[in-house]
Amino acid sequence: MALRTILHYPDPRLRRTAQPVAAVTDAIRALIADMAETMYGAPGIGLAAVQVDEPYRVVVIDISESRDQLQVFVNPEITSREGEQQMEEGCLSVPGIYEPVTRAARIKMRALDREGKPFELETAGLLATCIQHEVDHLDGKVFVDHLSRLKQSRIRKKLEKQSRLAM
Numbered sequence: 001m002a003l004r005t006i007l008h009y010p011d012p013r014l015r016r017t018a019q020p021v022a023a024v025t026d027a028i029r030a031l032i033a034d035m036a037e038t039m040y041g042a043p044g045i046g047l048a049a050v051q052v053d054e055p056y057r058v059v060v061i062d063i064s065e066s067r068d069q070l071q072v073f074v075n076p077e078i079t080s081r082e083g084e085q086q087m088e089e090g091c092l093s094v095p096g097i098y099e100p101v102t103r104a105a106r107i108k109m110r111a112l113d114r115e116g117k118p119f120e121l122e123t124a125g126l127l128a129t130c131i132q133h134e135v136d137h138l139d140g141k142v143f144v145d146h147l148s149r150l151k152q153s154r155i156r157k158k159l160e161k162q163s164r165l166a167m
């Protein structure tokens, strides 16, 4: 297993649309293991492969307090969205920024598990928000896209300055 570097907004690589996984191979399972290690180390509650510069439709999530309930979603598809909820979101690719985002309150989705077996899930609350946030990443979207243009430009300037200082 290996820790991967997380891309930071406004890196253009976060804008790529991720490709569907053709088959859940050992190479994909190795990527899943690296992503889990990277998410737990960060620490975060979710991570999309796009964030570690792997443009495949792979997501890991763990919203448990105990940090031992890893959920893996390969080729996730949201099949229905109902209601609205607002939650304070953060993103490992947008460090230090937390802003409320309105998303669907309840979703139905399907995906493949780490054995390549299809499953369906109906969920709400934090897990529903997190899945929508991660599927956005697979489509080249970042949570700041849901904010006002003014907030987006402030955040972009702040993170560009941070990355210049880090060089």
Ligand code: GNR
Binding pocket: 043, 044, 045, 046, 047, 048, 051, 087, 088, 089, 090, 091, 092, 093, 129, 130, 133, 134, 137
């Ligand atoms: O760690 C994370 N926390 C979080 C909080 C509210 C809504 C979504 C998230 S996901 C984020 C990790 C991340 O950047 N995933 O892409």
Ligand code: NI
Binding pocket: 090, 091, 092, 093, 133, 137
């Ligand atoms: Ni994110």
